Amino acid sequence: MSAPSVPRTPQSDTVPSSTPGADSRARSLIPLLRRLHFYVGILVAPFLILVALTGLAYAFTPQLDAMVYGEQLYVDEPGTDTVPLADQITAAVAVAGDDAELASVITPLTPDRTTQVVFDVESLGDRDRTVYVDPYTGEVRGTLTTWSGSTPLTTWLDDLHRHLHLGDFGLLYSELAASWLWVLVVSGLFLWLRRWWRHRGLRRLLLPAFRERHGVRRTRSWHATAGLWLTVGLLILSATGLTWSTYAGARFDLVQEALSAHRHTVDTSLGGASASEAPQEPSAGHHEHSTAAGTIDIARVDAVLATAREAGLSGPVAITPAATADTAWTVTQVDNTWPLQRDQIAVDPHTLQVTDYVRWADQPWLVKVSAIGIQAHMGALFGLVNQIVLAALALGLLALVIWGYRMWWQRRPRTPAYTGIVGPPPVRGGWRRVPRPLLIVGVVGAGFVAWAIPLLGISLLVFVVCDLAWAALCRLKGSAPSAGAGVGGAKAGAAAAAKQAGQ
Numbered sequence: 001m002s003a004p005s006v007p008r009t010p011q012s013d014t015v016p017s018s019t020p021g022a023d024s025r026a027r028s029l030i031p032l033l034r035r036l037h038f039y040v041g042i043l044v045a046p047f048l049i050l051v052a053l054t055g056l057a058y059a060f061t062p063q064l065d066a067m068v069y070g071e072q073l074y075v076d077e078p079g080t081d082t083v084p085l086a087d088q089i090t091a092a093v094a095v096a097g098d099d100a101e102l103a104s105v106i107t108p109l110t111p112d113r114t115t116q117v118v119f120d121v122e123s124l125g126d127r128d129r130t131v132y133v134d135p136y137t138g139e140v141r142g143t144l145t146t147w148s149g150s151t152p153l154t155t156w157l158d159d160l161h162r163h164l165h166l167g168d169f170g171l172l173y174s175e176l177a178a179s180w181l182w183v184l185v186v187s188g189l190f191l192w193l194r195r196w197w198r199h200r201g202l203r204r205l206l207l208p209a210f211r212e213r214h215g216v217r218r219t220r221s222w223h224a225t226a227g228l229w230l231t232v233g234l235l236i237l238s239a240t241g242l243t244w245s246t247y248a249g250a251r252f253d254l255v256q257e258a259l260s261a262h263r264h265t266v267d268t269s270l271g272g273a274s275a276s277e278a279p280q281e282p283s284a285g286h287h288e289h290s291t292a293a294g295t296i297d298i299a300r301v302d303a304v305l306a307t308a309r310e311a312g313l314s315g316p317v318a319i320t321p322a323a324t325a326d327t328a329w330t331v332t333q334v335d336n337t338w339p340l341q342r343d344q345i346a347v348d349p350h351t352l353q354v355t356d357y358v359r360w361a362d363q364p365w366l367v368k369v370s371a372i373g374i375q376a377h378m379g380a381l382f383g384l385v386n387q388i389v390l391a392a393l394a395l396g397l398l399a400l401v402i403w404g405y406r407m408w409w410q411r412r413p414r415t416p417a418y419t420g421i422v423g424p425p426p427v428r429g430g431w432r433r434v435p436r437p438l439l440i441v442g443v444v445g446a447g448f449v450a451w452a453i454p455l456l457g458i459s460l461l462v463f464v465v466c467d468l469a470w471a472a473l474c475r476l477k478g479s480a481p482s483a484g485a486g487v488g489g490a491k492a493g494a495a496a497a498a499k500q501a502g503q
Contacts, residue, residue, distance in 0.1 A: 029438075030430075040183060044177060047180075048181065054157070058379075060379075064153055064157075069151050072114065073151075075141075083136070085305055086299050089301060102119055105318070107318075114135065115132070115133045116130050117133060127146065130143065130146040132144070161174065171245070176456075176459060178237070178248075180456060182235055185227065188227050195224075208222040215410045226399060233389065236373060240376070243370050248455070251453070256366060259364070260364070262364070264362065265358060268330060304331065305317070305319060307352050311354050317333055319331050330344060330347070337382070338382055344357075409421065409422050428467070
């Protein structure tokens with residue numbers, strides 16, 4: 001949540017407040033949380049606006065893809081009988097180009113979808129060339145340049161959401177937003193629950209003040225209650241966004257390694273068996289495809305798929321040919337809807353024996369939680385319902401930011417001498433009112449959080465240094481800093497600020 005209320009007293013920004021009850025453990029945390037929530041809300045809100053807007057667009061990429069790439073993604077009329085997968089691959093190879101190497105084959109995600117035949121192309125870098133084939137007729141429906149299975153439009157919107165098409169530097173914006181989002185949510189939640197605890201009343205906690213006439217109180221009630229309802233969703237978005245970010249994501253990988261919680265993958269080695277030792281079946285030449293790793297016998301793909309089905313791999317699967325002649329093919333379930341199906345097997349293409357099996361149920365709990373959270377973040381876990389929830393979270397986050405900035409404007413002192421266009425900031429020195437044991441725990445906790453989420457730690461350090469420098473400069477000038485007002489205006493508007501602070 002964005003900007004909270006201004007201080008209850010119009011003191012200088014360099015002087016700690018002396019609000020009655022400062023010795024109370026709960027109240028002693030409020031000035032520090034209020035100042036943190038206020039400044040973080042102001043500084044991070046622009047990044048949150050960008051994240052919300054780009055995330056809102058990305059949430060509906062399935063519908064956008066259907067509109068733009070319906071010819072490639074969907075068949076004209078679903079049938080009951082499909083042509084052999086080897087024939088579909090052969091048709092795709094014919095149009096993929098001489099520079100294309102077969103990478104994988106993804107069976108239709110739903111009965112009305114096409115088969116995706118994915119090729120590695122050196123000139124495309126980290127992108128792939130995907131040929132879409134009608135599984136019922138074997139007709140090639142089209143070719144697209146994809147990234148991890150995503151269409152060009154989805155890839156463009158994904159890049160916009162992750163780094164604004166600014167490359168590695170742009171990744172900092174989304175990670176910074178995700179790093180601070182949970183801090184804003186937790187601090188705002190604490191401030192609102194503390195206010196509710198003082199006044200009690202479930203209605204005041206869960207519903208905005210519809211009948212409130214005072215502008216600041218009305219805006220604050222909408223800001224706080226909306227933030228309360230969005231808390232769980234925003235925390236999930238923050239956590240899942242950090243898991244695949246650049247710096248926090250690297251820390252998450254270290255935690256997984258320390259807990260031995262890495263994703264298990266199948267062993268594709270054939271234990272010394274080779275193509276020359278295994279029984280061979282004749283295959284037509286048009287079912288062979290040459291790659292840098294050798295010649296892939298495409299004719300065996302249907303037998304490999306049948307082996308996977310017999311082993312229990314249902315639904316859509318991705319079939320990856322063997323990297324070398326003495327390694328196995330892999331078949332992986334790719335159903336990202338709830339409940340996730342992610343079983344994976346290795347199949348010897350010569351004997352059609354399952355050489356290794358990794359079940360989704362046997363994956364470490366951290367891997368499963370992360371995968372589920374990421375699919376929810378991307379809007380795939382629960383289909384259209386998931387997309388609607390993401391849209392509501394994005395719109396809600398935008399509303400929180402707007403209400404936060406509105407409160408900042410509404411809290412300006414209404415006196416002719418006050419020249420600022422927004423209200424003064426909360427007073428400095430709130431940390432002095434925190435009990436020493438709690439302060440020590442907080443410093444240690446902040447150090448751990450700074451290690452786990454480096455961008456949060458770096459930006460917090462920059463803020464503290466700038467804040468101290470600003471306070472020192474004001475002391476040298478013998479003035480009190482305020483948000484958008486001169487010293488004389490701040491002093492002249494003290495009475496008005498004190499009156500509005502209690503509102």
